[in-house]
Amino acid sequence: MLSSRTDPQDRQENIFGLTGEAQSLADTLPELLVEARRIAANVTAGWHGRRRAGPGETFWQFRPFLSGEAAQQVDWRRSARDDNLYVREREWEAAQTIWVWADLSASMRFQSKQASASKRDRALLLMLALTYALNEAGERVGLAGLTRPLASRNAMQTIAETLVHENPEATLPNPDGIRRFSEVVLFSDLLDPPEKLEEWMATVASTGAKGHLVQLLDPIEETFPFTGPTQFEDPENGEQLKAGRAQTWQQEYLHRLAAHKDQISALSRKFGWSYTLHHTDRPAVEPLMLLHSRLADAPEHKMRGGL
Incomplete structure (x- = not known):
C-alpha cells in the first residue's frame, strides 16, 4: 500500500544511509524522552503492577x-x-516480561500537515512512555530481539540508546526470546501485507505469549484528500505513481484501506490479541490509556481463539 505524498520535499531523504537515520534518531529522542515521561505521568496514576x-x-x-x-x-x-x-x-509469573517494538521503517517517516508528528516519532513516543509507565509499576520491559528484560527505572533511556546504536528498520521484531507469560506491544502503521503479519503473530502465539497491536495512521491516509494531478511515492522502494485526477481514486483507495484494517482486526481476534487504531493528529495519551486497561486485564492470559 502506498503512502501518499504530494510534495517531494516532504520525504526525509536518508542520504547518509544508516548513519544518517541513526543521527536523526539521536536528534529526536531527547525531546521524546521528556515528552514520554510527561505523558506516562498521566496514565500511571492508579496503574499498579500485576505482581501478586x-x-x-x-x-x-x-x-x-x-x-x-x-x-x-x-x-x-x-x-x-x-x-x-x-x-x-x-x-x-503471569506477566514476566513485556516486549515492546516501534516500527522505524521508511513508511513510518511520513507526516502530513494535519498531523502533529510523524508516524515514526509517535510510535517512539508511545513505546517510550509505555516503557516508563510499566517500569514505574514494577514491570519488566525489553526491546524485542535487542535487549534483555529491564526492571530498572532507566529502562526507557536504555531502550532509546539501543535504538540509536542498533538503528533497527525491521517492521516486525525478532520473536526469539519471547516466551510464555510474555506480552508483546507493537507500534506500527501495519501497512505490510497481512500475510507477513499473520506469520509473525503465529510464531509469537505459538510460544504462549500474548500481543497488542497499535496501528498508527496519518489522518490523510484515512481520508485521501487529493485532487487533480498528484504524484504518489512508495517510501519503501521509491516507486512513483502519477494520477491525472486523484479524486477518482478516492473510493477505491478507501475501500482497500478499510479491507486491510478489517484483516488486521480479524487476525487480532484469531490470536486473541488486542488491536488499537490511532491517528497521529490525536493526543498520544489516548492509546496509552487503552493499553493500560488491556494490560491490566492480561494476567489471565486466556486465548480467546485461534491457536
Whole structure:
C-alpha cells in the first residue's frame, strides 16, 4: 500500500544511509524522552503492577499463617525468628516480561500537515512512555530481539540508546526470546501485507505469549484528500505513481484501506490479541490509556481463539 505524498520535499531523504537515520534518531529522542515521561505521568496514576501471589518460582513475600491452612505451607525457618508462623508466597509469573517494538521503517517517516508528528516519532513516543509507565509499576520491559528484560527505572533511556546504536528498520521484531507469560506491544502503521503479519503473530502465539497491536495512521491516509494531478511515492522502494485526477481514486483507495484494517482486526481476534487504531493528529495519551486497561486485564492470559 502506498503512502501518499504530494510534495517531494516532504520525504526525509536518508542520504547518509544508516548513519544518517541513526543521527536523526539521536536528534529526536531527547525531546521524546521528556515528552514520554510527561505523558506516562498521566496514565500511571492508579496503574499498579500485576505482581501478586500465585504459582511461580520467584519469592515475593512472607505473610502470616492463617488458621485452617495446611501445616506444610509454613516456612519454619522464617517462623523461628519470632513467635508467629509465616507462609512463603511466590510471585505469580503471569506477566514476566513485556516486549515492546516501534516500527522505524521508511513508511513510518511520513507526516502530513494535519498531523502533529510523524508516524515514526509517535510510535517512539508511545513505546517510550509505555516503557516508563510499566517500569514505574514494577514491570519488566525489553526491546524485542535487542535487549534483555529491564526492571530498572532507566529502562526507557536504555531502550532509546539501543535504538540509536542498533538503528533497527525491521517492521516486525525478532520473536526469539519471547516466551510464555510474555506480552508483546507493537507500534506500527501495519501497512505490510497481512500475510507477513499473520506469520509473525503465529510464531509469537505459538510460544504462549500474548500481543497488542497499535496501528498508527496519518489522518490523510484515512481520508485521501487529493485532487487533480498528484504524484504518489512508495517510501519503501521509491516507486512513483502519477494520477491525472486523484479524486477518482478516492473510493477505491478507501475501500482497500478499510479491507486491510478489517484483516488486521480479524487476525487480532484469531490470536486473541488486542488491536488499537490511532491517528497521529490525536493526543498520544489516548492509546496509552487503552493499553493500560488491556494490560491490566492480561494476567489471565486466556486465548480467546485461534491457536
